[in-house]
Amino acid sequence: MSAFLRSFLIQGSWNYHTMLGSGFAFSMLPGLRELYGAEPDEMEASLERHLEHFNAHPYLAGVALGAALKLEADGADPETVRRFKLAVRGPLGSLGDALVWAAWLPGVSVLALALYWMGFPGWWAAVLFLGMYNIGHLALRFWGFRIGLIEGRMVGRRLERANLARWTARLKAAVALLLGLLVGAVLAGEDGLAASGWLWTALAACAFLAGLLVGHRAWRPAAATVVGVIAVLAALGALG
Amino acid sequence: MEIVRISLLGGLLALDGTSVGQFMFSRPLVAGALVGWLLGDPAAGVVVGAILELYLLVSFPTGGSRFPEGATATVVAVAATVVTDAAGALPLAVAVGLVWGQLAGVSVTLMRRLNSRLVPEPGSRHPGPRRIWVSHLGAVLIDFVRGAVVTFLGVIVGRAVVGGMPGPWALSPAASVGLLLVGGSASIGILLRDLGGFRLRKTLFVTGLALGVLGARFL
Numbered sequence: 001m002s003a004f005l006r007s008f009l010i011q012g013s014w015n016y017h018t019m020l021g022s023g024f025a026f027s028m029l030p031g032l033r034e035l036y037g038a039e040p041d042e043m044e045a046s047l048e049r050h051l052e053h054f055n056a057h058p059y060l061a062g063v064a065l066g067a068a069l070k071l072e073a074d075g076a077d078p079e080t081v082r083r084f085k086l087a088v089r090g091p092l093g094s095l096g097d098a099l100v101w102a103a104w105l106p107g108v109s110v111l112a113l114a115l116y117w118m119g120f121p122g123w124w125a126a127v128l129f130l131g132m133y134n135i136g137h138l139a140l141r142f143w144g145f146r147i148g149l150i151e152g153r154m155v156g157r158r159l160e161r162a163n164l165a166r167w168t169a170r171l172k173a174a175v176a177l178l179l180g181l182l183v184g185a186v187l188a189g190e191d192g193l194a195a196s197g198w199l200w201t202a203l204a205a206c207a208f209l210a211g212l213l214v215g216h217r218a219w220r221p222a223a224a225t226v227v228g229v230i231a232v233l234a235a236l237g238a239l240g
Numbered sequence: 241m242e243i244v245r246i247s248l249l250g251g252l253l254a255l256d257g258t259s260v261g262q263f264m265f266s267r268p269l270v271a272g273a274l275v276g277w278l279l280g281d282p283a284a285g286v287v288v289g290a291i292l293e294l295y296l297l298v299s300f301p302t303g304g305s306r307f308p309e310g311a312t313a314t315v316v317a318v319a320a321t322v323v324t325d326a327a328g329a330l331p332l333a334v335a336v337g338l339v340w341g342q343l344a345g346v347s348v349t350l351m352r353r354l355n356s357r358l359v360p361e362p363g364s365r366h367p368g369p370r371r372i373w374v375s376h377l378g379a380v381l382i383d384f385v386r387g388a389v390v391t392f393l394g395v396i397v398g399r400a401v402v403g404g405m406p407g408p409w410a411l412s413p414a415a416s417v418g419l420l421l422v423g424g425s426a427s428i429g430i431l432l433r434d435l436g437g438f439r440l441r442k443t444l445f446v447t448g449l450a451l452g453v454l455g456a457r458f459l
Contacts, residue, residue: 013379015355122286184452196418211429222426237407
């Protein structure tokens, strides 16, 4: 339980050298103390292993954490533990990024924004966002740590059965629907583009198309243009 | 004392960004509501938060990526927008927030470089539980202090810029929101592209759009 709670801080010392390595060792400490409390040399050797470079999605890092604890408890040899961590870090990163950062987080965020622009109270939208997001977040963390602890080295099979990629695909389809909902609400909402006039609606359509066509490369120029226009308007105001 | 409270909140929200939990209190929509409540103007906080959330829809708190720090941007923007009722305060505050969010992102990169020196080297002999514990929680503390300091400086700059706004503002409040929504619309396009593009998602997207228009008109 203590290792699970510590996994919430696994990114605390994230760095470009070992990435999650130090956070992983930090999270393993309570379990390793229980296993090797009476054998300080074994404990040191195990810590050295777990300080090595590791990276994964933070919510799914618990899968590797639970499995590594089981491997240590089962007396697996150090090379097996090292190879296991090496094998799972890529999949746990890409699965988590696709499921959480590219689907769940934008999905819940878009839903809350759509409700806000439809006229729901902003506080309500913020609370809904936090509540919905964290139900999925905490469930994923707990599930991941649990299957890691139960399955150990064979956790890959359990992940395969869970078919997170299929869940991601379904979520992304739902986010596309919600994104349409948000655009409709921003277009027609009382405080949205309809109230701003055709000029801003047309410019917003251009920015939307730029994002759709060139992707993330459009973000900085779009934001910089808006900041620049605001700076020019402020300067014009100053000149009278 | 108000600026100290805001800065401490900025530090806590910065921690939520990546180091501790990632419960998403640091997302602009939530951070905006929290800071607005702290400053006695929750409505302004929510407006700023919703606009910045739109901008940062495609900014994810992945460990290794460089991204504008949404929480800092929001705290600075909300703290700046409440200093005056003048027209133009909202867009100017959001602009300062967007710029400050980028600078805060740079501070995150620098902190991660510092962390590389702080944590025990892999393969180092006798790292010891205490050394790991101290270096890890030390890094968390550094992140909190970084977030608080960057927020503190941002609030001072933001309030100076918005509070010292010298002249009249050319746009109506509705047009100002329209201008801000232009930048946010790029994020919507980017997200749709990330979801597979318009061609793949057109049925769902257009259905949602129709429902959104109806919802906004009749709810």
